[in-house]
Amino acid sequence: MSPMPSADSPVPHVEKITVMQALNRAMRDALRHDETVHVLGEDVGTLGGVFRVTDGLTKEFGERCFDTPLAESGIMGFAIGMAMGGLRPIVEMQFDAFAYPAFEQITSHVAKMRNRTKGQVHLPMVIRIPYGGGIGGVEHHCDSSESYYTHTPGLTVVAPSNPADAYHLLRAAIASPDPVIVMEPKRLYWSKAEVDLSRPRPGIGKAAIVREGKDATIIAYGQSVPVALEAAEVAKREGRDLQVVDLRSLVPFDDATVMAAVASTGRAVVVAEAQGFSSFSSEVAARIGERCFHSLAAPVRRVTGFDIPYPPPKLEKHYLVSVDRILDAVDSLQWEDQ
Amino acid sequence: MNCRQTSPNPDGTLMTPRQPRTAPTRAAEPPAERPAYDLADAHLLPTPEPIQLVTPEGSPVADPRLPMPDTDTLVRAHDLMVQGRRFNDQAHALVRQGRLAVYPSSHGQEACQVAAAMVLEDQDWLFPTYRDTVAAMVKGVDPVQILLLLAGDWHAGYDPYAHCCAPTATPLATQLVHAAGVGYAARVKGERTVVVAMCGDGATSEGDFHEALNFAAVFKAPVIFLVQNNEFAISVPLSRQTAAPSLAAKAIGYGMPGKRVDGNDVAALLAVLGEAVDRARAGEGPTLVEAHTYRMQAHTNADDATRYRSSEAVKEWEPRDPILRSQAHLLSLGAIDDEHATALTQRVEEMAAEMRLGMSAERELDPTVLFDHVFATPTPQLREQRAQLLDELAREEAAK
Numbered sequence: 001m002s003p004m005p006s007a008d009s010p011v012p013h014v015e016k017i018t019v020m021q022a023l024n025r026a027m028r029d030a031l032r033h034d035e036t037v038h039v040l041g042e043d044v045g046t047l048g049g050v051f052r053v054t055d056g057l058t059k060e061f062g063e064r065c066f067d068t069p070l071a072e073s074g075i076m077g078f079a080i081g082m083a084m085g086g087l088r089p090i091v092e093m094q095f096d097a098f099a100y101p102a103f104e105q106i107t108s109h110v111a112k113m114r115n116r117t118k119g120q121v122h123l124p125m126v127i128r129i130p131y132g133g134g135i136g137g138v139e140h141h142c143d144s145s146e147s148y149y150t151h152t153p154g155l156t157v158v159a160p161s162n163p164a165d166a167y168h169l170l171r172a173a174i175a176s177p178d179p180v181i182v183m184e185p186k187r188l189y190w191s192k193a194e195v196d197l198s199r200p201r202p203g204i205g206k207a208a209i210v211r212e213g214k215d216a217t218i219i220a221y222g223q224s225v226p227v228a229l230e231a232a233e234v235a236k237r238e239g240r241d242l243q244v245v246d247l248r249s250l251v252p253f254d255d256a257t258v259m260a261a262v263a264s265t266g267r268a269v270v271v272a273e274a275q276g277f278s279s280f281s282s283e284v285a286a287r288i289g290e291r292c293f294h295s296l297a298a299p300v301r302r303v304t305g306f307d308i309p310y311p312p313p314k315l316e317k318h319y320l321v322s323v324d325r326i327l328d329a330v331d332s333l334q335w336e337d338q
Numbered sequence: 339m340n341c342r343q344t345s346p347n348p349d350g351t352l353m354t355p356r357q358p359r360t361a362p363t364r365a366a367e368p369p370a371e372r373p374a375y376d377l378a379d380a381h382l383l384p385t386p387e388p389i390q391l392v393t394p395e396g397s398p399v400a401d402p403r404l405p406m407p408d409t410d411t412l413v414r415a416h417d418l419m420v421q422g423r424r425f426n427d428q429a430h431a432l433v434r435q436g437r438l439a440v441y442p443s444s445h446g447q448e449a450c451q452v453a454a455a456m457v458l459e460d461q462d463w464l465f466p467t468y469r470d471t472v473a474a475m476v477k478g479v480d481p482v483q484i485l486l487l488l489a490g491d492w493h494a495g496y497d498p499y500a501h502c503c504a505p506t507a508t509p510l511a512t513q514l515v516h517a518a519g520v521g522y523a524a525r526v527k528g529e530r531t532v533v534v535a536m537c538g539d540g541a542t543s544e545g546d547f548h549e550a551l552n553f554a555a556v557f558k559a560p561v562i563f564l565v566q567n568n569e570f571a572i573s574v575p576l577s578r579q580t581a582a583p584s585l586a587a588k589a590i591g592y593g594m595p596g597k598r599v600d601g602n603d604v605a606a607l608l609a610v611l612g613e614a615v616d617r618a619r620a621g622e623g624p625t626l627v628e629a630h631t632y633r634m635q636a637h638t639n640a641d642d643a644t645r646y647r648s649s650e651a652v653k654e655w656e657p658r659d660p661i662l663r664s665q666a667h668l669l670s671l672g673a674i675d676d677e678h679a680t681a682l683t684q685r686v687e688e689m690a691a692e693m694r695l696g697m698s699a700e701r702e703l704d705p706t707v708l709f710d711h712v713f714a715t716p717t718p719q720l721r722e723q724r725a726q727l728l729d730e731l732a733r734e735e736a737a738k
């Protein structure tokens with residue numbers, strides 16, 4: 001990767017970059033900007049990460065981007081200590097399911113330290129987790145694990161869907177005084193877009209309307225957003241005008257934007273790759289039901305993965321959220337009196 | 339048998355039944371007056387140098403501690419290594435042809451693979467990792483079934499009970515704790531089963547590695563932990579995993595013996611592992627074996643090893659190849675000849691052909707299987723979702 005201009009420079013600069021490059025740039029800029037920032041994890045050093053998201057960071061910043069012993073619980077606990085000791089660690093978990101050995105450290109310590117100490121100790125740390133499937137990965141490499149984290153009070157959770165958000169949400173996560181989990185859409189790592197990183201984006205806690213429409217609202221996040229946008233494109237040809245909301249930030253949740261959007265169309269479909277039962281998407285559906293009841297022309301629908309372990313590569317297509325499944329759900333939104 | 343029903347011995351003391359089925363007797367308590375640290379524990383420490391019975395050039399090394407395995411066993415091990423090498427290289431080729439999603443090869447580590455399974459009897463268990471496909475094959479699992487996971491058909495492609503071979507484990511070190519539990523269960527039930535549990539050098543850093551060794555030692559579970567130290571965990575060298583003098587040195591911390599062995603010397607591996615199996619079977623508890631070997635290829639075909647190690651480093655290990663070594667040794671003993679080699683080549687080529695055929699055959703995969711094994715009885719919700727998928731597929735079919 002060639003050295004890139006820092007996005008901290010105010011000079012407008014439009015370029016075409018991938019989600020992976022945007023994440024890399026966010027860390028690079030943060031490392032340049034603040035010497036308390038450190039990156040740690042498995043294979044993040046010389047190799048630059050198995051997805052190359054930390055490519056070149058060790059070369060430029062030496063031991064500020066370093067390989068640890070192979071132990072996720074250890075990495076997480078160590079990072080907690082680094083944060084307590086005045087550093088700003090960015091932890092990379094190699095894959096979604098390999099963060100589970102660190103579950104205790106995340107749920108009992110990362111999430112609770114501020115609360116336990118009545119705000120005396122806070123943990124400015126970032127946990128990056130490549131999540132989700134659709135890449136032909138074998139077992140334990142394709143989980144959508146966000147609901148474990150959104151269910152845990154004290155964890156901020158963001159899920160970018162495009163390079164600009166990947167950059168700005170990660171920068172905001174690093175700057176946050178609280179721990180932030182960045183769910184990185186691994187299927188979109190290589191997807192490109194034209195961005196001007198000098199232009200600010202909405203911060204953590206803000207959703208974005210990424211497509212205007214008046215008939216129904218599709219709410220998605222992370223790697224489900226492009227599928228929702230594609231469904232909206234197909235629906236348009238079929239005569240339906242779908243609005244798409246990209247949540248960006250799961251915790252804090254942007255009730256205002258979501259409810260206003262749903263109220264404007266009167267119909268809502270929540271889309272997520274994760275299993276649906278007892279999930280984050282269920283929370284979104286429930287909130288809409290509670291807050292927009294009188295604006296709704298139909299019950300809120302969820303389009304999610306089935307309630308099964310993530311399938312093997314040859315069967316994953318049956319599990320993944322698809323344009324057809326989203327359109328089926330839209331069709332079921334009681335368009336006519338029966 | 340209820341172990342609470344203790345009966346007085348003739349001498350008036352209480353006698354515990356010999357083999358309780360519901361709860362085992364505790365591991366023998368150390369005598370109370372035993373000092374906290376005892377130089378007698380030094381026997382738990384590994385040898386300063388890895389144990390070797392055959393030099394890389396194929397010459398036998400006399401070792402007073404361990405007898406050389408008999409020649410028939412060595413010939414069998416050699417043949418299995420050749421078969422294992424063919425398995426590795428065929429699987430590697432199948433990735434390039436798009437038949438497998440990925441393959442983590444044990445090319446160069448075949449001595450460990452073969453010895454790990456050869457020292458076991460049918461009822462003994464093997465707990466392999468993703469890299470231990472050859473060990474699974476030697477344990478008796480069908481080569482094509484082993485590949486089904488990597489081909490993307492299912493998660494574990496074989497029945498673990500059929501050959502007492504656990505599913506190959508990807509989450510590192512997690513299977514080691516299961517292995518300790520299986521060993522314990524066998525002990526509770528009074529079975530002669532022992533367990534070989536495998537992992538890599540990187541996996542020894544995981545908490546589960548420590549917990550598995552500790553549980554096995556506390557409960558005297560008949561488990562042999564075999565660490566294949568191939569010097570890398572993907573890109574991370576051993577120096578980033580431990581500051582201990584050796585991985586085997588960790589054993590003393592759990593109160594079990596630790597052994598260092600030349601991981602490319604199948605004779606030494608068979609002897610060391612065989613001895614550990616005998617100990618475990620005799621009720622003397624677990625052993626940690628560190629086998630010094632080298633990962634000759636990239637982590638998987640998806641990895642680019644040139645980013646973190648030089649090809650010279652790899653070259654240095656080429657003359658230490660385990661198959662070249664056993665071949666030289668057995669030729670010098672006159673135990674194998676050209677005729678043997680020809681017959682062997684034919685056998686392993688037949689296996690390779692079966693692997694190719696098995697992987698080229700279009701396998702009909704029924705997606706409803708996704709819902710069938712989540713619970714013993716599918717939940718009402720899963721039945722609904724299964725029906726939804728069938729309906730979608732029927733509509734897709736109709737639209738064709």
Ligand SMILES: Cc1ncc(C[n+]2csc(CCOP(=O)(O)OP(=O)(O)O)c2C)c(N)n1
Pocket residue numbers: 042070072094098101469508509510537538539540541542568570571572633637
């Ligand atoms: C809990 C967990 N964390 C991370 C990974 C990703 N991963 C797969 S293999 C590997 C390296 C393992 O190295 P080692 O234990 O030495 O075994 P080797 O691959 O060398 O045989 C890593 C980090 C994983 N599979 N499981």
Ligand SMILES: [Mg+2]
Pocket residue numbers: 538539540566567568569570571572633
């Ligand atoms: Mg290794």
